[in-house]
Amino acid sequence: MMASFVASTSLTLLLFLMFSYMKDVRQIALVDV
Secondary structure, eight states: OHHHHHHHHHHHHHHHHHHHHHHHHHHHHHHHO
16 A cells, blocks of 8 residues: 555656756747747
């Protein structure tokens, strides 16, 4: 149970980090253009 909770939490955190990274890259690209 605990392992499943940790896995789901880390997966959600990873998705959030990827989303924020993509958003930053998009903003930088817009500013660059």
